[in-house]
Amino acid sequence: MTRNPTRRDFMVVAAAALLPRRALASPFREIAWEDLIPEGVPYGEIIGPGQIDAINDTWVPQFDKNASMVNTTLDGKPVKLPGYIIPFDTGSGGVTSFMLVPYVGACIHTPPPPPNQLVFVTTDTPWPSESMWDPVWVSGRLSAKAMSTQIAEVGYRIAAEKIEVYKWQ
Numbered sequence: 001m002t003r004n005p006t007r008r009d010f011m012v013v014a015a016a017a018l019l020p021r022r023a024l025a026s027p028f029r030e031i032a033w034e035d036l037i038p039e040g041v042p043y044g045e046i047i048g049p050g051q052i053d054a055i056n057d058t059w060v061p062q063f064d065k066n067a068s069m070v071n072t073t074l075d076g077k078p079v080k081l082p083g084y085i086i087p088f089d090t091g092s093g094g095v096t097s098f099m100l101v102p103y104v105g106a107c108i109h110t111p112p113p114p115p116n117q118l119v120f121v122t123t124d125t126p127w128p129s130e131s132m133w134d135p136v137w138v139s140g141r142l143s144a145k146a147m148s149t150q151i152a153e154v155g156y157r158i159a160a161e162k163i164e165v166y167k168w169q
């Protein structure tokens with residue numbers, strides 16, 4: 001005996017048809033560098049006056065307390081952030097730890113950005129050395145825990161689950 005399809009049968013089929021699309025959706029929330037600054041702290045107020053380092057012929061910014069304030073609402077969240085690589089650990093397979101910075105040359109040719117604009121990234125899958133100077137997307141869980149490196153004070157960390165070349169749209 002054959003039964004006629006019910007409304008519930010149609011709903012189950014419709015829900016199943018939507019599953020593959022949702023499975024393809026990224027689990028990472030795309031964020032921008034300004035999202036790393038806590039709400040209510042204007043970007044213009046995180047860098048105070050600075051001074052010239054005459055020996056090294058560079059400008060040394062003086063950061064105020066706002067520069068080290070991190071957005072704790074993002075702590076532990078899966079995020080996707082664009083940026084540029086400043087390599088720390090590089091092997092034959094590529095880069096396994098690096099600083100993600102918001103603009104080209106940060107920390108190398110210019111003084112470092114404030115701590116809440118720097119992310120220390122580690123990855124189990126090395127990023128190829130020949131692609132080191134390309135802008136990238138880094139996806140992983142963001143940790144709002146400060147650390148010190150030989151280059152700068154850092155406000156965030158990410159254990160990268162995915163790194164990919166940033167494509168301009």
